[in-house]
Amino acid sequence: MKKLLLVTVFAGSLAALAVTLYLMLTVDRAGLDASVGTPGAADEASERIVVISQEQGSYVMNELRKGAREAAAIHGMLIDFSGAYRSNVEELLKQIDIAIASKVDGIIVEGVDRPDFARMVNKATEKGIPVITINSDAPGSLRKTYIGSDHYQEGILMGRYLAEALDGEGIAGVVMNADSSDTDQLRLRGLREALRAQPDVRLVFAAGEAAKQQAGMQTDDMLNRYPGVDAFIGLPADSGKSIVEAADSRSKRNPRRVFMFDDSPQTEELIRSGAVQAGLSQHYEDMGKMSVDLLQRWLDSDRLPLSASYFTPISVVTAAEAKEAAP
The missing domain is CATH 3.40.50.2300 (Response regulator)
Known part of the structure; x- marks a missing residue:
């Protein structure tokens, strides 16, 4: 009787294991098909x-x-x-x-x-x-x-818009990505080129260790060294909120205008609320x-x-x- 019971339990365990393996394989395959997201995902001839x-x-x-x-x-x-x-x-x-x-x-x-x-x-x-x-x-x-x-042309476009918004005069703090990417450098080239014809618009940057920090720290550093800064330009995507918060913490009576190089949902919401003046649409x-x-x-x-x-x-x-x- 005990022997029969053991055999029954063993057979039931094997059956349960088989069902589990089948379900795992089915789920894995479904996950793969979902990741590729195209019809005929099982077709090995597809590119x-x-x-x-x-x-x-x-x-x-x-x-x-x-x-x-x-x-x-x-x-x-x-x-x-x-x-x-x-x-x-x-x-x-x-x-x-x-x-x-x-x-x-x-x-x-x-x-x-x-x-x-x-x-x-x-x-x-x-x-x-x-x-x-x-x-x-x-x-x-x-x-x-x-x-x-064209990241260089992005800089040109933003530089012209900035100069117009500042009526051709003012100090603009530039918030960079911590790794100073190639994209940043192209945008900066464009910014500087657009502002060559605007000698009364000056670009400033965070210095020293602050330049390697996140957007809020860079903004604080520029506010410390350039209290008269009129605007900020944010290159890192989704950095608008940090820039706005850092600037507002100093004086809400003297708001600084903020311009962004992205149009993420977060940036668009800040633009709609008036906290950010403009962004750039990238069509990703x-x-x-x-x-x-x-x-x-x-x-x-x-x-x-x-x-x-x-x-x-x-x-x-x-x-x-x-x-x-x-x-």
Whole structure:
């Protein structure tokens, strides 16, 4: 009787284990299909591409994914998304290397203008894997093309708008990314070029250790050293709230105008409320769609060569535009 009971329990355990394994495999497969997000995900003949970002989970990446996923579905491509967190270049390079080892058909990646990044892109190219940079470029690499905003022209546009808002006279504090990215440098070149004709508009920056800190600390440092600062320009995405809070903590009676280089939901809300005067619209979803379309063109050998770059539109977002775009 005991022997029969043991056999029954053992058989029941095996059955439960089999069901568990089946459910795990089913869930894993469903998760994979959801990650690629295209019809026919099980079709091994489909071309496989990967989009790799510098900052997973950010507003920018989420918008890029929307456009890329939509275009991949139209082309019947399998698409996956990976990347680094908090702009970790070493992790970004690791993700590219993984994609190369996986023998994907194409890579779309946010570029970094560094020799080690160029070497990784060149490695992919030597393996026959085309690489397209998106949102930020690596012009010294063998990437096939760049899709995104012209960051130098962003600086020009913002510089002209700033000069007009200040009536051609004042001090503007520039809040930088802690790592002072290539994108920042291009925007600054544009800002300075636009303000060459405005000698009474002066740009100032945080100094020393404060320059390596987050937006609020940089704002405090500039307020300490330049009490008469009239405005702030924020280069880091989503830094508007920190800049506004730091500026308001000094004097709400003498508000400083704030201008941003992004149009994230947080920035748009600050624009609608009047805390931020203007931002720049970057059209990230269009970047994602265009990058997949152009990668498909390359894979199909259609209308080649590609242009060295494809610039997406940029425009100033003010309270009127932000309110109109509100759901």
